Amino acid sequence: MNIFITYGGLISPLGNNVNDNFKNMLEGKSGISVTKNTGFNNEDLPLGKINNIKGENRFDKLLSKLCDKLVLDFNKSIFKDKKTLFIVSSTKGNLDDLPNDTFSSTRRILKEKLNVKNEIIIISNACISGVIAVNTAADYIKYNKYNNVVVIGIDALSNFITYGFQSLFALSNEASKPFDKERKGISIGEAAGCLILSKKELNNIFSVIYVGGSSSNDANHISGPSRTGEGLYRSINKTFNRANINEKEIDFISAHGTGTIYNDEMESIAFNRLKISNIPMHSLKGYFGHTLGAAGVIELITCIKMMEKQTLLKSLGFEEQGTSMKLNITKKNYKSRLSKILKTASGFGGGNASLILKLKE
Amino acid sequence: MKLIASCKINKTGVYLNSQLISRNDLSESNWITELYYDSNKEYPKFHKMDNLAKLAFLGFLFLEKKININNYKDDEISLIFSNASSSKTNDLKYINTYTNKGNPSPSLFVYTLPNILTGELAILNKWYGENIFFIQQKFDPKFYIEQIKFYFSKGAKAILAGWVESNDKNEECFLFFIEKKEGKLTIEKLNKLYQNE
Numbered sequence: 250m251n252i253f254i255t256y257g258g259l260i261s262p263l264g265n266n267v268n269d270n271f272k273n274m275l276e277g278k279s280g281i282s283v284t285k286n287t288g289f290n291n292e293d294l295p296l297g298k299i300n301n302i303k304g305e306n307r308f309d310k311l312l313s314k315l316c317d318k319l320v321l322d323f324n325k326s327i328f329k330d331k332k333t334l335f336i337v338s339s340t341k342g343n344l345d346d347l348p349n350d351t352f353s354s355t356r357r358i359l360k361e362k363l364n365v366k367n368e369i370i371i372i373s374n375a376c377i378s379g380v381i382a383v384n385t386a387a388d389y390i391k392y393n394k395y396n397n398v399v400v401i402g403i404d405a406l407s408n409f410i411t412y413g414f415q416s417l418f419a420l421s422n423e424a425s426k427p428f429d430k431e432r433k434g435i436s437i438g439e440a441a442g443c444l445i446l447s448k449k450e451l452n453n454i455f456s457v458i459y460v461g462g463s464s465s466n467d468a469n470h471i472s473g474p475s476r477t478g479e480g481l482y483r484s485i486n487k488t489f490n491r492a493n494i495n496e497k498e499i500d501f502i503s504a505h506g507t508g509t510i511y512n513d514e515m516e517s518i519a520f521n522r523l524k525i526s527n528i529p530m531h532s533l534k535g536y537f538g539h540t541l542g543a544a545g546v547i548e549l550i551t552c553i554k555m556m557e558k559q560t561l562l563k564s565l566g567f568e569e570q571g572t573s574m575k576l577n578i579t580k581k582n583y584k585s586r587l588s589k590i591l592k593t594a595s596g597f598g599g600g601n602a603s604l605i606l607k608l609k610e
Numbered sequence: 611m612k613l614i615a616s617c618k619i620n621k622t623g624v625y626l627n628s629q630l631i632s633r634n635d636l637s638e639s640n641w642i643t644e645l646y647y648d649s650n651k652e653y654p655k656f657h658k659m660d661n662l663a664k665l666a667f668l669g670f671l672f673l674e675k676k677i678n679i680n681n682y683k684d685d686e687i688s689l690i691f692s693n694a695s696s697s698k699t700n701d702l703k704y705i706n707t708y709t710n711k712g713n714p715s716p717s718l719f720v721y722t723l724p725n726i727l728t729g730e731l732a733i734l735n736k737w738y739g740e741n742i743f744f745i746q747q748k749f750d751p752k753f754y755i756e757q758i759k760f761y762f763s764k765g766a767k768a769i770l771a772g773w774v775e776s777n778d779k780n781e782e783c784f785l786f787f788i789e790k791k792e793g794k795l796t797i798e799k800l801n802k803l804y805q806n807e
Contacts, residue, residue: 350694350698371746372743374725375726388764412714413714465685466729468737597720598726
């Protein structure tokens, strides 16, 4: 049985739909820009901010906007179908709702806007949330519980997150440059994206096949990447086994690449141990910044779009090798056969996750 | 799937397989820290943890007595966890550091994610298996049984599942350990264990 996966929508600083985002990425545009007085000490910080969302409850506004788009672009009956499940990937939900629950608004908005009937599943597992949300969606299809699973990945900018990463000295003072020699850290971003996994291909939309995925813990540190890349190494190995694919078949890697010294170094070690470091790869954090719970989802949307166009996107911000282990980071866009893509993610709590997508035969 | 053991901790005490094994001394200002001292376990990292990670750590110390984790390789146990309030208790403490106390606290910030508790359990046991953390409105045995089936069919040999909650009204931890053996795990059974019946 095949599990089909397609993109449903993408709202980021680079556009309000998948095509606009992809067009801007092809042109090498970044959604990261300096925003005034956003730091704890009123520093000007480079952030991936969606400028037309204003005021409080940014998360709710962003989620509502994505839902409105979905209603326009899809037949509404799919959303209220009893055989459709919704999975939301987010690290924080709506922080403005504290001290009340920060995920109540997510359930309310999906019910109001999309008429969702089933219980909504929320996954909050730091920066690997998006990738494991897709793995979970595939489980539900594979074991015949649902015909369609809609996966929404979303996180909004907040002082909470910005100040937190500042306190860890993890923020870059310029747009983040994953894997580059001069990389200085993360640029935080915000986005909302949607993927749809299904038993049958949806009409008139390009889709690819989800082949397999897994997660693995580093068992090392709650906020620092493993020095040996153990969790990432194990997750990718497990994914190869589950997908019954070997490393030689992979055409491209969509890496996590946050732009911090330690994360990117860890990935280079894991990819080297797996002997996949010669495969072309990029990080999309130079386009969107690090969008936390949205990251895996919006990066997979981009992967599917790349497969549709058979075009590799360069790793924006990368100029010169900056990890101890050599990697094949893409420096320009180019046409290439993309039949199988490996997607990876790593995050706080020692989490690592991966999955493989392939073109239909 | 076979349920091997369960542990519930709440304000009233610690229950191992529904049997009360110790009553908390509520005259102590912090019963969670008291439980740690009573355990005689030396684990200095405990003191930097948030309440979610502390509860999960303590729950595991009790549960460990009833299960044999050495039967499993370091990646054969999957962790499936959920709660309703995410990391709310610690989120509010962290917010207080930058709104009232001068500077955002990095040591509190790193605990502003609920899945950190699964990371702590992985570090404690050197477990490299799969982890996932869900936000659910209440403890939902049917959901766990479904997820456990998924992870067994993906290759896990055992599952450590848990519901760990911390908010202004309630602090509780319910852990259960399931092996991939003949046996029937029912919604009713899980509900009873969760309610200490």
